[in-house]
Amino acid sequence: MFPELNSILDSTPDSYKSSDFILVSDRRADASFLIHHHLSFYLRAGCKVCFLGLVQSFSHYSAVGQRLGVSLAQAREKGQLVFLEGLKDSIGAILQEDTSQETQPLSYLRSPGPRLEGLFRFVERSVRQSGDGDANESWGPPVLLIDDLSVLLSFGVSVGAILDFTLYCQATMCSELQGNMVILVRCEEEDADDEEGLNLLQRGLVHQCNLALHVEGLPTGYCRDIHGQMEVWWRQRGETMYNQRKIFHFKVHDKGASFFARGTSSAVL
Amino acid sequence: MCCRERKLEDSYSFKVTSFQVINALNPSKPFYSGECVHYMCRCFQILGEDVHVLGFESPETQVCAGLDSSCVQKLHFHEGFPDPLGWKCTSSFTVDQFTSQHITQLIKDTQYAKASVLVVDSLSLVLRHHDPVVICQRLQELRKGGVIKTVIGLLHSDLHQQGVVGIVGHLASTVISVAPANNERHGVAKTTRRTKSGKVMQEEEYFSVSEDATLSVQAKLRQPGHVQKEQDVSEADPTSNLTFNLRLSEEERKAKEKVALPFVFSQEKKSALLRPTPGTGRIMYEPDANDDFDEEDPDDDLDV
Numbered sequence: 246m247f248p249e250l251n252s253i254l255d256s257t258p259d260s261y262k263s264s265d266f267i268l269v270s271d272r273r274a275d276a277s278f279l280i281h282h283h284l285s286f287y288l289r290a291g292c293k294v295c296f297l298g299l300v301q302s303f304s305h306y307s308a309v310g311q312r313l314g315v316s317l318a319q320a321r322e323k324g325q326l327v328f329l330e331g332l333k334d335s336i337g338a339i340l341q342e343d344t345s346q347e348t349q350p351l352s353y354l355r356s357p358g359p360r361l362e363g364l365f366r367f368v369e370r371s372v373r374q375s376g377d378g379d380a381n382e383s384w385g386p387p388v389l390l391i392d393d394l395s396v397l398l399s400f401g402v403s404v405g406a407i408l409d410f411t412l413y414c415q416a417t418m419c420s421e422l423q424g425n426m427v428i429l430v431r432c433e434e435e436d437a438d439d440e441e442g443l444n445l446l447q448r449g450l451v452h453q454c455n456l457a458l459h460v461e462g463l464p465t466g467y468c469r470d471i472h473g474q475m476e477v478w479w480r481q482r483g484e485t486m487y488n489q490r491k492i493f494h495f496k497v498h499d500k501g502a503s504f505f506a507r508g509t510s511s512a513v514l
Numbered sequence: 515m516c517c518r519e520r521k522l523e524d525s526y527s528f529k530v531t532s533f534q535v536i537n538a539l540n541p542s543k544p545f546y547s548g549e550c551v552h553y554m555c556r557c558f559q560i561l562g563e564d565v566h567v568l569g570f571e572s573p574e575t576q577v578c579a580g581l582d583s584s585c586v587q588k589l590h591f592h593e594g595f596p597d598p599l600g601w602k603c604t605s606s607f608t609v610d611q612f613t614s615q616h617i618t619q620l621i622k623d624t625q626y627a628k629a630s631v632l633v634v635d636s637l638s639l640v641l642r643h644h645d646p647v648v649i650c651q652r653l654q655e656l657r658k659g660g661v662i663k664t665v666i667g668l669l670h671s672d673l674h675q676q677g678v679v680g681i682v683g684h685l686a687s688t689v690i691s692v693a694p695a696n697n698e699r700h701g702v703a704k705t706t707r708r709t710k711s712g713k714v715m716q717e718e719e720y721f722s723v724s725e726d727a728t729l730s731v732q733a734k735l736r737q738p739g740h741v742q743k744e745q746d747v748s749e750a751d752p753t754s755n756l757t758f759n760l761r762l763s764e765e766e767r768k769a770k771e772k773v774a775l776p777f778v779f780s781q782e783k784k785s786a787l788l789r790p791t792p793g794t795g796r797i798m799y800e801p802d803a804n805d806d807f808d809e810e811d812p813d814d815d816l817d818v
Binding site: 362365405408409412413416417420421445448449452453488 | 571573595596597598599601639642643670672673694
């Protein structure tokens with residue numbers, strides 16, 4: 246986890262805001278480092294984590310997690326982490342003979358009018374079950390992490406179906422169980438006829454979320470010392486009744502990332 | 515800049531069998547749409563109206579936050595929220611039940627039949643699952659049904675095609691579009707109101723909603739950047755705190771203004787050129803002994 250990001254978001258593994266829906270999005274940049282941050286953050290906070298890894302394998306997250314100081318394999322064994330390996334399980338889901346799979350998590354790959362009800366039920370089961378009969382281990386509030394949601398559009402799932410899925414997840418995770426959700430989506434360049442696209446999905450999710458982190462490259466071009474800018478947008482929180490927006494620059498290192506206010510990069514000062 | 519608490523009577527003035535749509539604009543900064551719904555509920559309750567809320571996108575706690583108990587009694591929340599599509603079979607009202615018959619029945623069942631206010635949170639979810647034309651028909655049926663006096667719908671206009679937003683807006687007698695202003699503390703609301711006589715009135719105002727759902731409205735001013743002025747820092751005087759003097763006294767300023775600039779073609783110079791002046795620029799030629807000035811051959815180059 247990144248200490249500077251914790252101070253920007255005003256949260257630590259010991260005290261963080263619950264019932265939060267955090268949306269991570271990027272445009273022509275890679276915001277997956279924020280997913281790694283949140284994964285290590287919530288594992289350290291002792292939460293029960295359900296991770297839908299749709300674009301990378303478990304070993305990839307495990308390797309990055311090692312560098313950030315958390316062991317995913319151990320967390321999975323203890324029952325703290327439930328990991329859906331989208332890549333590995335997809336082949337099995339497609340080649341399955343049995344077609345009565347409405348409730349299977351990857352049923353959207355097969356069913357003609359893909360709904361994500363199966364995936365939602367998987368998420369619900371994962372976060373509701375207690376740690377495998379081990380009465381000593383009681384985890385904190387549940388957390389759902391998804392990397393990344395926009396890949397479902399490539400499978401033919403409509404934007405409306407994905408927004409329904411996230412609405413249900415939010416209702417269960419945030420409202421009912423007082424847990425958190427972190428979802429990564431990718432955007433693309435603004436398109437004139439963009440009715441069923443990534444940007445529509447991102448707009449729909451921004452309406453639902455509490456906190457949006459948007460990562461982009463620098464508007465002025467490539468820089469060796471600054472990898473991009475991150476825009477943080479808070480829906481009104483606490484006493485403030487207005488929404489807040491701040492922009493930071495960041496640089497990703499081998500074992501973390503550093504964040505700083507615009508114009509204060511070490512290359513400049 | 516004038517700031518006035520919007521009178522509840524003002525907002526209630528467009529009530530009779532009306533249908534209002536609150537559009538939330540600006541895709542990257544969704545804004546205040548929930549608070550507008552919240553404020554509307556409070557308005558109608560304070561006026562003693564029965565408000566029915568079809569909540570598909572927000573929980574009851576969020577909509578009712580900040581309202582006092584007397585208001586809450588007249589607020590009937592039909593929970594679609596945790597299960598708006600019926601996946602878990604736990605909700606009392608799903609999106610599929612958004613028909614005029616169902617809604618009318620729902621209202622009649624709740625209390626003795628009295629024309630009430632219906633708030634839909636949100637129409638975007640309903641339009642995602644049903645054909646827009648069908649939904650418009652149903653809204654029209656509700657409006658004419660008699661059980662409902664006013665329908666207020668929340669629409670996220672950046673999630674639909676322009677045509678869909680257009681037809682729903684056309685059906686409404688009032689459309690309020692909210693968007694964030696330059697200053698993040700306020701929003702801009704553009705209200706288009708159509709009266710029964712056919713007259714269309716448009717207004718644009720800055721507003722902000724406080725925690726207890728009070729709306730403060732400021733009339734919109736001519737220059738769009740005005741709201742930002744309060745953030746400008748007063749400029750420092752550069753001629754102060756120097757070791758040399760950069761200022762001018764009165765005489766010095768007057769003398770400076772009197773100086774004629776060299777390359778400016780002023781009126782004096784123009785008239786000076788036009789006036790014939792004696793004794794300037796004449797050529798004086800006095801031929802000496804070697805000069806043989808021949809009238810017929812002044813250049814002395816003819817072979818004569």
